[in-house]
Amino acid sequence: MSATEDFKSSSCRDYGQHEATLPGQQLAWIRSLRGDALEQFKTHGLPLGGDEAWKYTDLKALNRRTFEVASQAPAIEPQQARTQSLIEAPCARLVFVDGLFARALSSASLPVGVSVASLAETLQTDAAALEGRLGQQVEIAQPGFSALNTALMADGAYICVHRDTPVSEPIELLFLSSGSPDRAAHVRNLFVLESGASAVVVENHAALGDGAYFTDIVSEIFIDEHASLQHYKVQRDGVQAFHFAGTHIRQHRNGHYVAHTVDLGGRLVRNTVSASLAGEGAECTLNGLYVASGRQHVDHHTRIDHLVPHAISREQYKGVLDGRARGIFSGRVVVHPHAQQSDAQQAHDSLLLSDDAEADSRPQLEIYADDVKCSHGSTVGQLDDDALFYLRARGIGLEHGRELLVRAFAAGVVAQMQFEPLRARLDQLVGEKLAAANLSGTR
């Protein structure tokens, strides 16, 4: 590695080294998908200033670093994976370590009518199933990680729920990082819910070590007519980790998508979500909770396109910021011409617990149709003094009172999760994170 090498050049070098062995390269369409993406990444690179979409997230420090992908998944004890799982009951579970599929750790108890597999394996065995979907929902002609991921995608989950199959058991995708410093993982997921299908997917990112590693995840999600997906994404990366996730959803007529994103870990975290509501009656709900302390930086960037009439979108994000943490929410709702009767609501509330925490909020509406119901709201503030006083007047100590109020603030998001078994576990995880953060108000 030369002294002048930066993120971009080291990524391109990675591509050069691994090009031949990347999955799917035997197929012309995959080769051209990757090749085009690499060109786009070379052209646009990382957004290093002047890009409105990255206004509050500075990648200059990242750009000075270099990372390398693992050639094979590091060995992990089954017990280590089990303790990180969020679902106690037996379920379909794919485990990835440093972005590569770990078959030995995964369980394949699959309900009928569902395919759950490693994307890399599927590219070898059944690539036809992916063609026309993979790479179709993500925009690569822009700065950022979509192009990089498309060029270098190594593995990830392919889930296909077949027509009219309702799957109530959850499917867990456990992405473990060994925590090795300078390790890069390029994860690519593809979820397809065919007409009338439904599923619950729990995407679980956890770390076994605290090195400064890098993960970029791109998930493409297709919700066909009358299909529905509950998508949980829980991120507990290491304190020095870089985590960039892009989730790109296309919803057809009466297709429902509900996402709950919980961010507790990571040093620099960016979640990009873009949803295209392309069929009447489509409903998209994006909920998010982030609790950040220390020097954590958590950036949520969402965009919902109402492309047709009569679609509904709901967004509710909440952030708790302590220490020198910085929380960013940027949410855009675009109602396209003729998308009459669109109904969009968006809310972002953040709580600043310390003098050095920062919150930035950009709720945005872009509306080109007149018969719509759109609103957004955003608040930034601290705990309600009156409420705190009320608790104290009832004999509850200051610290306990604060904790109660912060927990109550955060609990609102968790309580909305439909998948019940996850709620208790997340309440506990959020509680632990809040307890670790400085709630005493002294500093």
Add this chain to the structure above:
Amino acid sequence: MLSIKNLHAQVDGKQILNGIELEVKPGEVHAIMGPNGSGKSTLANVLAGRDNYTVTDGELIYEGKNLRELAPEERAREGVFLAFQYPVEIPGVSNIYLLKAALNAQRKHRGEQELDAIDFIALVKEKMKLVEMKEELLYRSVNEGFSGGEKKRNEILQMMVLEPKLAILDETDSGLDIDALKVVAQGVNSLRSKEHAVILVTHYQRLLDYIVPDYVHVLAQGKIVKSGGRELALDLEKRGYGWIDQPDNAKSATVGAGS
């Protein structure tokens, strides 16, 4: 004053009125009753010229003019007033401003001098006493944050200030307590004279205890199936709408009870 012949009308493409016949002369009070969905409110809205209420057939003659050819505001200026079942809220537009603009639009139409602010306020205050409305409501935005009763009183106030030749009250009595009901009745009765006519659209006969109608008509499936005097309303009160024959086999009844 008003002559309705063979009136057929659709709402958003759905056929609701199927041949209404009604004659209203100056000085008369007509009550239109009927079960939910019989077309009562549709009739009221068709008379006022609401947009997606389409007349597909029949005649609507008011004071010698073809109502079908007049825009809603032209009908209003000619003296047709509709007290809305659900008065809308208009944020930022004060109640009194709307009232003044409406009154002066009508006065201008009649070739009368517009009222200046002082005369106008005097007129409104006088009418307000009758409807027992709080004065502060005048200065609030139109119907914004009004209670159900306040909205209805406000409709009656507008009616009294505008003194329409033909007032149509669309279920103005629904959801009102007895005091408010009396206020509505007082308002209507104060308008009663040789020149003015009133059409009361109502589901219940209790309003008719206070406003005694000259005629009562029963509407079912978009047609008047029975007409009579005040006693018809009392019958309906006792026996409900069930005994009213359906239009298909009730032609003789209609003719027999004709006014």
Add this chain to the structure above:
Amino acid sequence: MSSNTLDLDTLIRRDYAAGFVTDMDADTVPPGLSEDVIRLISAKKNEPQFLLEWRLKAYRHWLSMETPQWAQVHYPPIDYQAISYYSAPKRKGDGPSSLDEVDPKLIETYNKLGIPLQEQEMLAGVAVDAVFDSVSVATTFKDKLAKMGIIFCSFSEAVREHPDLVEQYLGSVVPPGDNFYAALNSAVFTDGSFVYIPRGVRCPMELSTYFRINASNTGQFERTLIIADEASHVSYLEGCTAPMRDENQLHAAVVELVALKDAQIKYSTVQNWYPGDEEGRGGIYNFVTKRGACRGDNAKISWTQVETGSAITWKYPSVLLEGDNSVGEFYSVALTNNRQQADTGTKMIHIGKNTSSTIISKGISAGRGQNAYRGLVKVLKGAENARNYTQCDSLLMGDRCGAHTFPYIEVRNRSAQVEHEATTSKIGDDQLFYCRQRGLSEEDAVSMIVNGFCKQVFNVLPMEFAVEAQKLLDISLEGAVG
């Protein structure tokens, strides 16, 4: 009834009434921009050396800058060499020393625009500075105000008569390199208004400037500087019009406000630059930088704007809340019809302690108009107990227009309370029918509902302006409802 409510029945619907051209002999510099042109402008105005240096520095900086791209507006690149940077009505000798000496054609122009300059005809209590293309042609009530120590004059005169004040405050709120258009203005600005209110003085009348673009192929680059010394008060109004032309004309102004301790400035604008025709031909590009600094404790700056004109509006009247307990306000109505585009809003920068700001923005889009609110609320680290309340409402009329809301909220202090709300609505069919059933025409009903929508803003406009603003809205909405 609110005294601001306009009697709509008296409204005459008309086209852009200010679209005429006055035939004037003008002293116009040929198109083009260079250091020589800047020297020429400076020489024509007999400026002191410091100002020429200041201009040149701004110009050199401007050359290194790029046109801002982030706004939600689209227009072809502007050829800055095709614009004439100075055009002034020719006059005899040193220019008029009193109104009697002003060219009657100019007096007539302003009469036609409803701005009678003769004091005896004036609306009581409004002093006017009339800016015609590049120069101020007349300022009324100057002497009476001077007796109270108030300076109200053209910018050029201020440079001559009060160079110390100009040097002290010029560029202190909007630095010459602040942004592309501010830098251009700093290099080539020609005239504008200057106001100084001495300590403890409450200005007894509204001060106003009326901007008129007349000549073709020119831009208007005016500069306004208002200084309210400690515990003083002033209310200032600004109006603008231009002839109807097929070409686009650039208006790149800078307004700087300085409110010292306990001072209050209220700045109201009714902007009615020519908006272009129905197809979007012609119209003014209104690229304006307006900013005020609450430089002392308890200072207050309030911006109110009614934007109905211009092909493109790009402006963000802002307040730097430096003093403790200082207050910033922004009330805006922006209307875009036909093919007009507006990207407008405000910046509230909370710096001192216990500062508060209020933002009320009402956007109305009709025809193919595009209307964006863009606003920044920033609470710096030391700004204890900052408060902001923002409300952005959009009203859409028709399905070919657009309404956009882009707030930016940046909070660095945990004691802050920042609240933002936005809604989008259309004029309801139910509302229209209700009004029509009461005898109002559809147009009057629309006008009434729109005025109701804007009421929170109209209520804070000075009386004379409120009536004017409502009239403008009605005219601008003409044909918006079919």
